[in-house]
Amino acid sequence: MTQPFVHPYLPNSAPDVKAAMLAAVGAESIEEFYVDVPSDLRMDRPLDLPAALVAEQDLVRHVEGVLNKNRSTKEKLSFLGAGTYNHFVPAVVDEVINRSEFLTAYAGEPYEDHGRFQALFTYQSLMAELLNMDVVNVPTYDGYQATATSLSMAGRMSGRRGVVVVSDVLPDKLSRVSDFVRPNLDLSFVPTVNGTADVAAAVALVESRGDEIAAIWVETPSYSGAVETAIRQLADAAHSVGAILVVGTDPVGYGVITPPADQGADIVCGDIQSFGLHQWFGGAHGGFIAVHDDPKFVLEMPSRLFGLASTDVPGEYGFGDVAYDRTSFAMREDGKEWVGTAAALWGIAAGVYLALMGPQGMADLGETLLARTRYAQQQLAGLAGVTLTDDALHLREFVVDFSGASVTAHRVVSTLRAEGIEPGVVVGEYELLVCVTEVTTQADIDRLVASVAAVLNTAAANTSAHTSANRSANTSVNTEEKSA
Structure with missing residues (x-):
């Protein structure tokens, strides 16, 4: 009789444990448990995992490999950005966020x-x-969540x-935001x-659908790094029909x-990833939402706010929640939307960064990024066959087009990667999104x-050689035909 497989370090794979879990939720089988998940979303094969390793040291070696x-x-020399x-x-x-007082994702509880x-x-x-x-x-x-929440607030x-999207949005961001707001909002797009x-x-578009529009959504810098210059006109358009202007941005500039x-x-x-948070193979990320001091807006914010308040002791102050009863922590399932605390540590990191930089440091950083x-x-647009995709002011990122050089x-990317350079993110057959930051030196750009x-010169030489070979072959054929 074949014994059921029990994974050596997945205790829930044991038959008796599975049976107990199914009994607890009132399901008779795994298939019944997952009945609400559409079949086309279920994996119809086992996970592609290596054979179970018996010894811990073998598992450690495998994972480290x-x-x-x-x-x-x-x-590597990196020009990767895109979020x-x-x-x-x-x-x-x-140093600060690794202190034991702070090293947790949680925001702490009142009075402690x-x-x-x-x-x-x-x-x-x-x-x-x-x-x-x-x-x-x-x-x-x-x-992503901060932007989706802001649109939901609107x-x-x-x-x-109705939400009118007027900017080029990072595709991953647009996908996540669309998923989040789909039950309650409809996105309409105006090409840039x-x-x-x-x-x-x-x-x-806003004037034609005035009573349907909740917000105009602007991204600046956009997916391609373009800085929006018409925010005032877009704000006026939104306000003229009783809508609001939501601006998604990286505040680094x-x-x-x-x-x-x-x-x-x-x-x-x-x-806030740009403010003291490492890339870390995908980044430490935290979302911010900023509004004016208007209760209508503040009371729609789902996450915690900490304020300064006086205490019973004259001259002493404390810090605590503002309008805590509006949050999902207080309202639980009756909250307007759920917000976790997984990014609180990154707020402290960004706070340390901003305190260290100060107004002059942030001004120097912005000027360096623009320059x-x-x-x-x-320098890139000065190469033969290379063009920029637009003439807008760009901060940190821009797209170059190699179609004029007939190089994809x-x-x-593949050629430069072999040289230890990540030149950017491919966004089209001939288009590359290039990112520079303050750690990117002039020498790095020149390299x-x-x-x-x-790469372009090699491609041009190969094209020229191929053309010459074809001409020689054609000349030889024509000579032979004449001789015949």
């Missing part, structure tokens, strides 16, 4: 953790100053479903012109760029340009 295949951006960025993380950031509350209050205050907003939340899971406040919003088309709040934005949201982005654009973006030039 898998992990050793990873290569970090410290080992997770290689910014410098000062040593003091890691005022040090963490104060740290997060400081983060909120520094973010609010940078964004020129009044209220900033304790971080949500990531920037829908709840207006009682409408030269990298930024087509204001006339956006205004026309607001030491020099005018923040969206000064241009009419009602909600500003995004990710190095422009330098990289000019995949070819550029990238020289390596790309070598």
